[in-house]
Amino acid sequence: MADNELAIKIRGLKKSFKVYYDKSNSLKERMIFWQRNRHENRVVLDGVDLDIKKGESVGLIGHNGCGKSTLLKLMTKILYPDEGTIEVNGRVSSLLELGAGFHPDLSGRENIYNNASIFGLSKKEIDDRLGEIVAFSELGTFIDNPVRTYSSGMYMRLAFSVAINVNADILLIDEILAVGDANFQAKCFNKLKEIRNNGTTIVIVSHSLDQIEQFCDKSVWVHEGKVMAQGKPEDIHMQYLEYMGEVRRKKEVLLSGMTPVQIVESQQNESTLRWGSGEVKISSVKAYNCNKEEQSIFYTGEDIRFVIDFKVRDKVENAVFGIGIYRDDGLNIFGTNTKIEKFKDFEIKEDGSYEITLKNNRLLPGKFIVGFSIEQGDVPVDYWKTALEIEIVSHSGRVGTFDLEHDWSFSDKNIVK
Amino acid sequence: MFKELYKYREMIVSMVRRDLRSRYKGSILGFAWTFINPLLQLIVYYFVFKILMKAGIPKFHLYLFVGLIPWIFFSTCLVGGSVSIIVQKDLIKKIYFPREVIPISYVIGAFVNMALSFIVVIAVALVSGVVPSVGGLLCLPVIMIVEFIFALGLALIASALTVYLRDLEHILGIITMAWQFATPICYGEFLIPERFKAIYSLNPMTPIIRAYRAILYEGGVPDLSTLIESLVIGLFFLVVGAIVFRKLQVRFAEEL
Secondary structure: OOHHHEEEEEEEEEEEEEEEOOOOOOHHHHHHOHHHOOEEEEEEEEEEEEEEEOOOEEEEEOOOOOOHHHHHHHHHOOOOOOEEEEEEOOOEEEEOOOOOOOOOOOEHHHHHHHHHHHOOOOHHHHHHHHHHHHHHHOOHHHHHOEHHHOOHHHHHHHHHHHHHOOOOOEEEEEOOOOOOOHHHHHHHHHHHHHHHHOOOEEEEEOOOHHHHHHHOOEEEEEEOOEEEEEEOHHHHHHHHHHHHHHHHHHHHHHHOOOOHHHHHHHHHHHOOOEEOOOOEEEEEEEEEOOOOOEOOEEEOOOOEEEEEEEEEOOOEEEEEEEEEEEEOOOOEEEEEEOOOOOOOOEEEOOOEEEEEEEOOOOEOOEEEEEEEEEEEOOEEEEEEEEEEEEEEEOOOOOOOOEOOOOOOOOOOOOOOO | OHHHHHHOHHHHHHHHHHHHHHHOOOOOOHHHHHHHHHHHHHHHHHHHHHHHOOOOOOOHHHHHHHHHHHHHHHHHHHHHHHOHHHHOHHHHHHOOOOOOHHHHHHHHHHHHHHHHHHHHHHHHHHHOOOOOOHHHHHHHHHHHHHHHHHHHHHHHHHHHHHHHOOOHHHHHHHHHHHHHHOOOOOOOHHHOOHHHHHHHOOOOHHHHHHHHHHHHOOOOOOOOOHHHHHHHHHHHHHHHHHHHHHHHHHHHHHHO
16 A cells, blocks of 8 residues: 555554563662662563554554553654654644643633644634634633633533644544533534544544444454454454453453362363352252153253252352353353342352252253352352253254244235145 | 744743743732842842852942843753653643653743843843943843753753653752852852862853843943853753753653
């Protein structure tokens, strides 16, 4: 692509921050500890290549700390790269920090001049835009009052109005569409759309994937300092959400209060399919049909009764019992627990059991995995995702996962029975 | 760089204006402090050096005043300028603009203050019977600009270095104090022993102060050629300051 079509061109961009364990900016400390000015280099961006075309609107997504905000700051030249290049063609305005440099004692009007001048506008340029800025801010006569008398909403409206009326070629936005009331937000959003349609390049950092899908042509997923994927927002967000879901599941395992030994054990034995703090352990799970026979194969429409025995090592208060049913590809098709069903919390003191019966089950043929859980509040005590495998059979010939009740009707003219 | 600074001229103007307006905001006497402050300082110095230490200089109050005003400007630039970046850290961490704007605005603000104070100086001179010559008054802006260049160069260096080393503010406090006594502000040059004269005259502030005195204390025209040395040194520091600043500003947002 020809370079003159690019608004932002990033090649091999690297940025790391020094994280001081004990930052010393004073001479004494530097002299005394000059040899052990201990710091760690945290790599935030690790070789980013990115092209943003003129007129394109791009959303940067990624989890907290992935480097997307740093990337934005590099684009504005607040930060400078350690390695690599970043070329920005055109005047940049940023909505990174709205109202930075506002002076509380000065009037709204004076602050417009100050603030706009920080964006590099000349007096004449500001004069030309003043009317528009004041009108957009909806401050009316308040514009001549000191800014310290403003409500936070008025403050943000003024700040946004200035930033957005700079008429930049490139607009950088970091999570700003939470300005003022819903009305004003809608107005901002429309204004941003207008600006975008006028050909301004826009780069947004946001946690709201919806916003990006509504607004952007392209999504860039930043992950661990690299561009993981870029493309159509819907596609990228799907990948991103899938990935985040996996991460969350892994985290749940780690956060569930197991000791390292237990984690190793469970990784060896049952992978990540069973976890919990272990005061109470599910000792056996059995499934019975309506004839009270232990079974693993059921017909669609049959009652399935599960009996779960547990053994107690320590007392558990606020206990919650749960069940989850998964298709053999891992899709969770049903789940509930005694909290969701509004039972009072249980207290488990000694070994016991609980039962749950799926009445008239609506599952269609296939293999299903049934998991059970005992939790203390929200903390898993024993969360066993793969306690039992059952198979459903049916003569109906219907396909899918669930058998749904249905009615047919026909116009009798065209159809001959 | 110049092109960019020119583009941001309105920011410089508005920062200077704000600096001047907010400096005495909330005080009863307000902007009058710009004039009162040097007058009060003058009284203190006069008392110490004329009455207690017997300086032996005619119209000592004027002699002192003419030297003191430019010196206050210079030391303000150095000490106050050194923290100018740190004071504005919120702005620097959040918005891009050429960072030079901050020390430049600070020095200009102090410069405007000095220019206004000269009104008081001229008034005191007239009261004391010294009528500055027209030629002298025409030379006054030239000297002020020479001093401005020198002060700006040092302020650029000091402001950038202080971001990395906060102690510099305090070190500079001591340096300016010593420097003040190495400059003929509150005593006559005749007190300097012959063997120190060579070192003494290396101080670029000395010719600047002498030139101010030639105009406002002696009522004559300064020998501008003595200012060339100061100008060259000032330009040297301005160039070095601009380069050092450019290099150091890269990590401002991280260090602040």
